[in-house]
Amino acid sequence: MARKSGGGGKNVVKPRGPSDSQVLKTRSLDELIVSHQKSSHMEVISRSHPIFQEIENVVDHDDLIAQSGEKNFVEKEVVQFDFEDIKEEVEFWNSAIVCYVMAANPPIHVMEGFFHRIWKNLKVDKVAMIHKGVFIVRFSTMENRDKVLSGHFFFDNKPLILKPWVADMDFMKEDLRSVPVWIQLKLNIKYWGEKALFKIVEQIGKPIQRDEATKKQDKIQFARVLVKVSLSEKFIDQAVFVNEYGDKMEVEVKYEWKPVTCEKDNWHEDVGVTESVPKGIEVDPDGFQRALRPIKVRVSQTK
Structure with missing residues (x-):
């Protein structure tokens, strides 16, 4: 009979490690983990879906409102005065x-x-x-x-x-076409009457009144007259008239204040065109030049 080999024979040592069945089990666990992660991700998406669905529903609702012309807000009542x-x-x-x-x-x-x-x-x-x-x-x-x-x-x-003042007035400074200005004329006192004096100054503007000193002839150096002058016309320096003997007379016109003249365009400005003003003429920040030394006069008004 053949003799069974004993312990003296060479033993075959099997490597340690998981068996095939264990490897299969390990692989199944990995697959399970991956499968679980995928299912969790799908679950998040599935849970988020109603939010996107709700947004889509809102957008669709707004489109329907826009198409139907319906207002999506409550309009407040406008306040009205009487x-x-x-x-x-x-x-x-x-x-x-x-x-x-x-x-x-x-x-x-x-x-x-x-x-x-x-x-x-x-x-x-x-x-x-x-x-x-x-x-x-x-x-x-x-x-x-x-x-x-x-x-x-x-x-x-x-x-x-x-x-x-009126309830609906505009409080801004208006664009004036004419302004009242005091002028001085060195005239013979025989022309100081209102009729004669107004005839002379009509070529300058619309006469308004004489000052009190001229009316009462308290000062005879010059006649002083308030005239409404047009800002669109040149301010004349000489008044011309024919006297009672048929002689042509010229008299110098002095303006107590007047706008600076733009000689190029022949217009007046009350805010300061200074480049055309001759040297030596004093101009204030508002565009006016002093024509004479200031004199003290009474406050005038037409009654």
């Missing part, structure tokens, strides 16, 4: 005027003192600045307001532009 709502304020300011100095922007404290001084007998109730250079002055009565509007007033020889 005259009764503003009646009290309108009645309060009806006795006021709006005014400004041509080609100047004096501060409020200066103008407040000026108004109280020149209208001290007319019961100035309130002075306020609407915006730079434009003021509103309220009087206690409509009668006093009308007295002021009937006159002509000047600040530093510059015309004070006056307008009655």
Whole structure:
């Protein structure tokens, strides 16, 4: 009989490691992990889907609203006023005027003192600045307001532009076509009467009034007349007339204040065209040149 090999024979050592069945089990576990990750990712997507679906539904709803013309907001009611709502304020300011100095922007404290001084007998109730250079002055009565509007007033020889306050007025300085200006004429005193004097100054502008010194002949150096001059025409330097003997006469016209003239385009500007002004002529920041030394005169007004 053949003899079974004993322990003395060479043993075959099998390598350690997982068996085939164990390898299969390990691979199955890896696949399970990968499968689990995929299923989790799909679950996140599936859970997010309703959000995207909701957004799509909203977009679709807005499209339907836009197509149907339906408003997707509640429109608030527009506030509307009637005259009764503003009646009290309108009645309060009806006795006021709006005014400004041509080609100047004096501060409020200066103008407040000026108004109280020149209208001290007319019961100035309130002075306020609407915006730079434009003021509103309220009087206690409509009668006093009308007295002021009937006159002509000047600040530093510059015309004070006056307008009655109205509820819907524009408070900006307007583009003026003409302004009142004091002029001086060295004339024989026989021409100082209103009829003769106004005839002479009509070639300069529309005569408004003589000053008190000229009326009463208190000063005979020159006749002083207030004339409304057009800003679109050249300011003449000589007035010409034929006297009662048929002789041609010329008299120099001196403007107490006048706008700077643009010689190139023959127009006047109240904000400072300085390049055409001859050397030695003083021009203020507002574009006016001093024609004469300032003189003290009474406040004038037409009644």
